[in-house]
Amino acid sequence: MGLAKTEIFTDLQNEIALYAKVFGHPARVAILEHLFKINACVCGDLVNEIGLAQPTISQHLKELKNLGLIKGTVEGTSVCYCIHKENWTQMKEVMFKFLDQDLPKSNCC
Amino acid sequence: MGLAKTEIFTDLQNEIALYAKVFGHPARVAILEHLFKINACVCGDLVNEIGLAQPTISQHLKELKNLGLIKGTVEGTSVCYCIHKENWTQMKEVMFKFLDQDLPKSNCC
DNA sequence: CCTATTAATCGTAATATTGCAATATACAAA
């Protein structure tokens, strides 16, 4: 199949999975880390920064954009990318709640 | 290809991606949430709890176990699962650091 | 030993992902 049965899970579970999936590739992690490090817009040097071909980077950027985690604004012939602050904060809340659940006190096994 | 070029990324980037990948499926999110909710060991009722076939659940559990996020201890004919507290805490630190990076103050785009 | 129960593994079909060459698009500068 290769197809997740999303209909049997809650919206929140699917949302968490979607966010996590996009972080599930080191190239996208690297892109995001670079955007954070530069702390501003980045115009196209991502292809040089990360060692993947231009179409591949473009594809990863698209996935990040589709989830709303980054923004891209056209600037002449190039496109400037940066973190979408509001959406990132919102995503962070969802992921934190999932990751930060209370661990059982008892040592069960 | 379908094969990530892990060798061109840092160990940390690959580690983050591996953790995120395992959370990138709603079934595994649901399994973990159930383990947190029960707050103790769970003996095999995951198949009933989540609406997937037994081999499918078993496969998802294996992936969670491979990453060390859960433990499974044999108890007679059944197996009891629970969160691996130490490893979960360690994973949380890694993911928090990634998710909680400082957002740029300036509005770039 | 035999049988039932539970969970893991195997095999396989359907689908998704990754990466890139080739190409297309969009715009700036000459």
Next chain:
DNA sequence: TTTGTATATTGCAATATTACGATTAATAGG
């Protein structure tokens, strides 16, 4: 208009993932 530059899209090959039926292990209780 033409040329160059930057990015997006298309198409495809290789591989990965998801799901499950069938089967296999492992153990408990007769």
